[in-house]
Amino acid sequence: MSNPLEVLMSNVKGFGSKLEAESTKAAEIAAEKVLEVSTQYVPVVTGALRASGKVLKERGQVFVLYTEDYAIDVHENSGSTGYKFLERAMQETDVKGIITTELGKRLK
DSSP: OOOHHHHHHHHHHHHHHHHHHHHHHHHHHHHHHHHHHHTTTSOOSSSHHHHTEEEEEETTEEEEEEOSTTHHHHHHOTTSTTTTHHHHHHHHSOHHHHHHHHHHHHTO
16 A cells, blocks of 8 residues: 555656646747737738747747747837837736636646
């Protein structure tokens, strides 16, 4: 028969792993929403900047990024129609709410 403490520790470790995986998935869903909103603000000349938007998951972290070389210049240029396109999307998206809702669904 297993030691009750060992069983408890095993369950805690299992839950920790599940929490980490589900948190990452919830963050990915929130990031996809931020990407979707940000594409509304990305100025379009050729469409390359808009098309370069991606959600990247790396070592348990999730990022929204635009990969065109000039993405930062457009984002930071106050004279640009796309000024702060990603920042504006973050402000408009309820990231915390999305993550909380997704975790609530997944950890029942």
